[in-house]
Amino acid sequence: MAKHIQTVIKGNLSSTVKTGGCGNCQTSCQSACKTSCTVGNQVCEK
């Protein structure tokens, strides 16, 4: 076990540059946000 660093969430965002982009997710401004772009707080719906 690491002494100084504890990993809580393991992401793989950079790898999705080639696997993502299906476009099936919700448009961000259609949910609760009408005045500030908040794409990062959506979830992938794939």
Place this chain on the structure above:
Amino acid sequence: MLKIDHYNIAKNVHVFRQGNLNIAYDVNSGSLHIVDDKTAQFIINMIQVQIQDLKGTGDPHSIFRVAGADLSGEEKNEILMELGALQRNNLLFSQEAEKIEPMYPEPPIIKAMCLHVAHDCNLRCRYCFAGTGPFGGSRQLMSFKTGKSALDFLLRNSGNRAQCEVDFFGGEPLLNFDVVKELISYGKKAAAQIGKKIKFTLTTNAVLLNEEVSGYLEEEGISIVLSLDGRKEVNDRMRPYAGGKGSYDRIMPQILRFIEKRPAASRYAIGKYYYVRGTYTRYNMDFYQDVLHMADQGIKRISVEPVVAPPEEEYALREEDLDTVKKSYDILGEKVLEYMQNGKEFSFFHFNAGLDDGPCLPKRLSGCGAGHEYVAISPEGEIYPCHQFVGQEKYKLGSLYEEEKLNAKVVAAFRKAHVYIKEECGSCWARFSCSGGCHAANAAFSGELTKVYSLGCELQKKRLEVAFYIKIREREQRVLV
């Protein structure tokens, strides 16, 4: 051992303290780590040394030596070994994402539409970007004919997307409720005939949200965004009727009655959901109290956003307000956790953080899709990039009643305004979370789509820090349970 040759740490690793935690966010993988005080300071020092190294030689050994001057040799070695292991697994100090600019289909695939069924309103909200309803034009309602043309346009231009989205917007869409009902009925049938679905939402001030309307929306499975600013005095100051009387006493009970029907609404706005959405201004920089007021009433899905306003307005947020507003987000973050622990869970929209389950990089680069995936339709049938651009001739994309092809220059301008093109975003740690900010806010404050609204950036970064903190604490609590 950690490798940092030609690696810009500030751009790719963000270390910050939130609550009682030191957190390291790896920008390219979206991973989160808790780090001890010594590691946090060591990384922060490395960033400082890199920044001061004007020649950019970046000799790793001298950076480690200077940045870790307060560490014993053994401690420094331990930390560098741990960082190195995480780097090899692409979890911290990970490789920069391959810089591939977003690719778009031609012609554009339109999958979402904001339908302005009413450019009129029964309230006179002082901060309204629609000019209290008409968006600088005349007060009018959309006809069924125009609405039908809009839905046909969406279905025709949605390519292979199985699901399209339509938001009834205004002004106040319930002022044109009969047309809304006709359009929902028509849209469902028209979509089904070609094997698609339309997901409808309606954004309302709740003044006309009576039992009959609520029952209809529930039966038809329409998601809903309800406008409310929070405490009575806060709401009524900015959201009065035309005669000046506040709207709180009417809308709060109607909102509470409505949301009772949807106890399981998704915090990520999936399926049939509701969100109660407010705006905070310079008048209520303690907006966390408004969020808590709503939560105390039993509202579970809450979004309160900073006002978009010309800087000369008295209620507009200013640079000097940043510390106060940031403190409000800090307090709110702790309250979200406290309420969760006490069994009174609610979600604050801007504290949702999609990381390991979040959107892919192409989506994060291209953002909201305004102007090429998402359009807004005025009551007259004019097409604009989004609801906030309606009425701005410079950004008009076309008209349902003229040439159907969208203005290629405007489409290209919006497509081009992605994260990699914006100078300020290139080295910002938040670049994959905000998509370079809201186009409308950027255009309003800088006059250009490709220049960011810096105050908005500061607020976004603060919200992200709190969101990441909550994400970690949530995981910890889940483990403890």
